[in-house]
Amino acid sequence: MSGNPVLYDHPGPRARIRNLALTVVFGLLILAVLYWVYRKFDEKGQFAAILWEPFLKAATWNNFIIPGIEGTLKAAATAMVFALAFGLIFSVGRLSEHRWISVPAGIVVEFFRAVPLLLMIFFISYGVPFLIQKPVPPFWSVVIGLTLYNGSVLAEAFRAGVYSVPRGQSEAAYAVGMRKSLVMRHILVPQAARAMLPVIVSQLVVLLKDTALGYIVSYPELLQLGVNVLSANYGNVVAAAIVVAVIYIIVNFALTSLANYLDRRSQRRGIRPRAIDPGAAMGGGGAAAGA
Amino acid sequence: MPVFSDPANFDMYVSGFMWILKMTGASAVLALVLGVLLAAMRVSPVPVLRWFGAAWVNIFRNTPLTLIIFFCYFGLYATLSISLSDDIDLNNFWLGVIGLSVYTAAFVCEALRSGINTVPAGQAEAARAIGLTFSQTLRIVVLPQAARAVIAPLGSVLIALCKNTTIVGTIGLLEASNIMKQLINDNGDQVILIFLVFAGTFAAVLIPVGYLFGWLANRLAVKR
Numbered sequence: 001m002s003g004n005p006v007l008y009d010h011p012g013p014r015a016r017i018r019n020l021a022l023t024v025v026f027g028l029l030i031l032a033v034l035y036w037v038y039r040k041f042d043e044k045g046q047f048a049a050i051l052w053e054p055f056l057k058a059a060t061w062n063n064f065i066i067p068g069i070e071g072t073l074k075a076a077a078t079a080m081v082f083a084l085a086f087g088l089i090f091s092v093g094r095l096s097e098h099r100w101i102s103v104p105a106g107i108v109v110e111f112f113r114a115v116p117l118l119l120m121i122f123f124i125s126y127g128v129p130f131l132i133q134k135p136v137p138p139f140w141s142v143v144i145g146l147t148l149y150n151g152s153v154l155a156e157a158f159r160a161g162v163y164s165v166p167r168g169q170s171e172a173a174y175a176v177g178m179r180k181s182l183v184m185r186h187i188l189v190p191q192a193a194r195a196m197l198p199v200i201v202s203q204l205v206v207l208l209k210d211t212a213l214g215y216i217v218s219y220p221e222l223l224q225l226g227v228n229v230l231s232a233n234y235g236n237v238v239a240a241a242i243v244v245a246v247i248y249i250i251v252n253f254a255l256t257s258l259a260n261y262l263d264r265r266s267q268r269r270g271i272r273p274r275a276i277d278p279g280a281a282m283g284g285g286g287a288a289a290g291a
Numbered sequence: 292m293p294v295f296s297d298p299a300n301f302d303m304y305v306s307g308f309m310w311i312l313k314m315t316g317a318s319a320v321l322a323l324v325l326g327v328l329l330a331a332m333r334v335s336p337v338p339v340l341r342w343f344g345a346a347w348v349n350i351f352r353n354t355p356l357t358l359i360i361f362f363c364y365f366g367l368y369a370t371l372s373i374s375l376s377d378d379i380d381l382n383n384f385w386l387g388v389i390g391l392s393v394y395t396a397a398f399v400c401e402a403l404r405s406g407i408n409t410v411p412a413g414q415a416e417a418a419r420a421i422g423l424t425f426s427q428t429l430r431i432v433v434l435p436q437a438a439r440a441v442i443a444p445l446g447s448v449l450i451a452l453c454k455n456t457t458i459v460g461t462i463g464l465l466e467a468s469n470i471m472k473q474l475i476n477d478n479g480d481q482v483i484l485i486f487l488v489f490a491g492t493f494a495a496v497l498i499p500v501g502y503l504f505g506w507l508a509n510r511l512a513v514k515r
Contacts, residue, residue: 007415007433008336008425015336023339030343040371114497115490116454118468123490127475127482205353212355216461223358237365245354245362252353 041238051236055243060230068225069247075139075221076208079146083207084200086151091158092184105155112152118213121145125217138219142211150207157199161192198263205255209248222247294478294485307470308492314388314456314466319449321392326399327434333404336425344400351397356390356458363390364462380464387459391452398448406441407433439511446504450497467492 011019041047054060093105112120125141165188173183193200215223226244231237295301333344351359363386367373375385410433418428457468465473471489475482 006412007334007419007428009419011336019337022337026337026343027339030339037371044370046370110498111490111494114450114454114494114501116457116468116493118457118460119471119486119490119493122468122472123475123482123486126472127486130475130479130482209353209355212357213458215357223355223361227358227361238370241358241362241365245358248355248358249350249353253349256349256353 046238051234051239054230054234054236055239060234064225064230064233065222065243065247067220068222068244071214071219071221071225072208072211075142075146075211075214075219076204079143079150079211080204080207082143082147083150083154083203086147087154087158088189090151090155091162092189094155094159095162095184097180109152109155112148113156115149117145117149117210118216120148121213121217138214138217141217142214142219142221145213146207146210149210150203153206154200154203157196157203158189158192161196161199162188164195165191195266198259198266201255201259201262205252205259208252208255212248294474294481295488300474303465303470303474304467304488307465307467310384310459310464310466311453311456314384314391314459315449315453317388318391318395318452318456321388322395322399322448322452325392325396326403329396329400330403330407331429333400334407334429347393348397348400351394352401354394356394356455357461359394360387360390360458360461363387383459383462383464386462387456387464391455391459394455395448395452398451399445402441402444402448403434403437405444406437409440410436436513439513442511443504443508446501446508449504450501453497454493 009015045051090105090109093101094109096102096105121141124144125136125138128141129135169187169191170183173187178186211221212223214221215228218224220229222244226247227237227240231240234240295304329344329347332340333348335341364383367389368382368386374382376382414432414436415428418432423431457466460466460469467489471485474485478485
C-alpha cells in the first residue's frame with residue numbers, strides 16, 4: 001500500500017533495540033493478562049471438559065447452533081431485502097422535486113435513523129399488540145425494526161450515491177428526451193447502486209449483527225438458541241458465548257473483507273462517491289507518488 | 292399527556308434517560324482514549340502492537356454488541372468476578388460502559404486510521420525529514436490534521452454509541468428502552484404516545500447533534 005503515509009523511518013540499530021524491547025514488554029503484558037484470565041477461568045472450572053464436550057456432539061449443532069444460524073440468516077436476509085426496497089423508495093422520495101413528497105420522506109428517514117433499534121423492536125413487540133389486539137411474532141418485530149432502521153440508513157447512502165453520479169449523465173439523459181422518472185430509473189439509480197455496493201455490504205454486516213437483538217424479544221436466532229437455550233441445557237454460558245462469538249466473527253469478517261474488496265475495486269475504477277468519504281479522492285492516493 | 296402527568300412515571304422517564312446520558316458520556320471518553328491508542332498502535336513501527344490493534348478491531352467490530360454486553364456480565368462479572376461497585380445498578384452500568392467502550396473503540400480506531408490515510412504522505416515525510424520521531428510525527432503533524440478530517444465519522448460513531456446504550460438494558464439496567472417497555476405494559480391504552488415521547492426524545496437530541504457535527508466538519512475541514 002503505497003497510499004499509506006509512512007510515519008517512521010527504517011529502524012536503525014537503536015530503534016531496532018527499542019522496538020524489540022517494546023515488543024517483548026508488550027508481548028509479555030498481553031501474555032500475562034491472558035494467563036490471568038486463563039487462571040481465573042480455570043479456578044471457576046470453565047475449562048472442565050463437561051462444559052466443552054457438548055460442542056463435539058452433532059446433536060448440539062443440529063438442535064441449537066445450526067437452527068440459530070438459520071434464524072439469524074433468515075431474519076437478516078428478509079430484513080435486507082425489505083431495507084433495500086425501503087431505502088430505494090425513500091431515497092427517490094427525498095430526491096423528488098415535489099416538496100409534499102420530499103419533506104415527509106426526509107422526516108421519516110431522519111426519524112428512524114435517530115431512534116435506537118431496540119426502542120423500535122420493543123414498541124413493535126410490546127406496543128403494537130395493544131393496537132392490533134393480537135401478538136406480533138418475534139420474527140416480524142425483529143425484521144420490521146431492522147428494515148426501518150437499515151432502510152433509512154441505506155436511503156441516505158443511496159441519496160449520496162445519486163449525488164455522486166456526474167451531472168453530465170442526467171443532463172445527457174434529459175437531452176435525449178427522457179422523463180424524470182426514466183432518468184432516475186435507468187440512469188441514476190443503477191450507477192448509484194454500483195457505487196454504493198461497498199456501503200450496502202457493510203450495512204449487511206450491521207444488519208447481521210443487529211439480529212442479535214432478537215435475543216431480547218426471544219426470537220430464536222444464534223444468540224438465543226446458541227447461548228441461552230444451549231447453556232440452559234448444558235450449564236455452560238461462557239463456553240457457549242465464546243463459540244457463538246467465534247461464529248459471528250468469522251461470518252462478519254468475511255463480509256467485511258468483501259466490503260473492503262468492493263471498496264478498493266470501485267476506488268480503482270474511479271466510481272467511488274465523493275460524498276461518503278471526502279478525503280479519498282485527494283488524500284493518500286494523490287500524494288503517493290513521493291512515497 | 293396522561294401517562295407522563297403521573298410524577299412516578301415522569302421520574303422513571305427522566306431516570307431512564309439519565310442512565311443513557313451517563314453511559315454515553317462515560318463510554319464516549321473511554322472509547323475515544325482507547326480508539327486513539329489503538330489507531331496509534333495500528334500505524335506504529337512495532338509489529339506486535341500492530342497485530343494487537345488489528346486483532347482488537349477485527350474481534351470487536353464483528354461481534355454483536357448484545358453478545359459483548361452479555362459477555363461483560365457473564366465473563367467479567369460472573370466468572371472473573373470483577374465487581375465494579377457494590378450497588379447492583381452501578382455495577383451493571385460500569386459493565387455496560389466497558390462493553391460499549393471496547394466495541395466503540397474499534398470503530399473510533401478505524402475512523403481515525405482512515406483519517407490518517409487522508410493526510411498527504413508529504414506531511415509525514417517532511418516531519419521525518421526534520422528529524423521528528425514516530426510519536427512526534429503522529430502527535431504534532433499527522434493526528435491534528437487527521438482529527439479534523441474525521442469529525443463527521445466520529446460524530447456518527449458518537450450518535451451510534453448513544454443509541455447503542457439502550458442495549459445495556461439486556462443485563463438489567465433500567466435505561467430508557469426498558470422503562471418504555473414497562474410503561475407500555477402498564478398503560479396499554481397509550482402506547483403510541485409513549486413510543487413517540489421516548490423516540491422523540493432521542494430524535495430531538497440526536498438529529499441536531501448530527502447536523503452540528505456536519506457543520507463542524509465543514510468548518511474545520513483542512514482545505515487542500
